[in-house]
Amino acid sequence: MTVKETLQKTYVFDDNMKPHLTTVQQDPKTENGVRTIPLSSSLEKHLKQLKITQSENKLKLGKSYIKSDYVFTDDIGKTIDNKRPNTTLKTILKRLDIEPIKFHGLRKTYATRLFENGVPPKTVQVLLGHADIQITMNIYTEVMEDEKYKDIDKLDTIFNF
Incomplete structure (x- = not known):
């Protein structure tokens, strides 16, 4: 898996200086943040299945699907909210009775x-x-x-x- 950019939620100001929250692509914090991480074969298998699911969603939704090269997107192709992994993990750990x-x-x-x-x-x-x-x-x-x-x-x- 290659890490070459990050997504950051930030405020962008329009012509009237009104702030709008948006997601922007940026370089990782350090030069070493750009890297290739080898994946285990089991994780690679799960990611391939995710890719298949995304392809199926693209076919179902057609032009409505948001196309990107991101791995973690929702059912319509939109990048997931940065709070979602934390919320999902908290739910899973609670269900398993593990300290959050x-x-x-x-x-x-x-x-x-x-x-x-x-x-x-x-x-x-x-x-x-x-x-x-x-x-x-x-x-x-x-x-x-x-x-x-x-x-x-x-x-x-x-x-x-």
């Missing part, structure tokens, strides 16, 4: 699971789009702290204790 987190918290969960499975910090940095390894390390230090205690037990194996 914000959608952006999934990013931390993603990084945590990568660290827990031995993915090197540099790889995590690139996947998250951080410009500097220090950003990654500062944000996820507590994860690395937990891993430190797990890894220290490996010394027993190495030195046959």
Whole structure:
């Protein structure tokens, strides 16, 4: 999956200086924000199914369908509202009786699971789009702290204790 731009809700002023909320395309915050993220085969399968559903919606709606290259759109092709992922996640977590987190918290969960499975910090940095390894390390230090205690037990194996 390639990240090459972001969508941002912002106010644009008309000729009469009246503000109108609109969605604008912009570059990611940093140069490293532009990146290609490899997808697991199971996620790729789900995204292909989403593409099929979007194609079916295009056929059904014809000219009424809003054409774009965005992955996450509603049934008529409009980009989803930026609050929708948070609302949907909250609903799902509540249904599963799991402590609610914000959608952006999934990013931390993603990084945590990568660290827990031995993915090197540099790889995590690139996947998250951080410009500097220090950003990654500062944000996820507590994860690395937990891993430190797990890894220290490996010394027993190495030195046959």
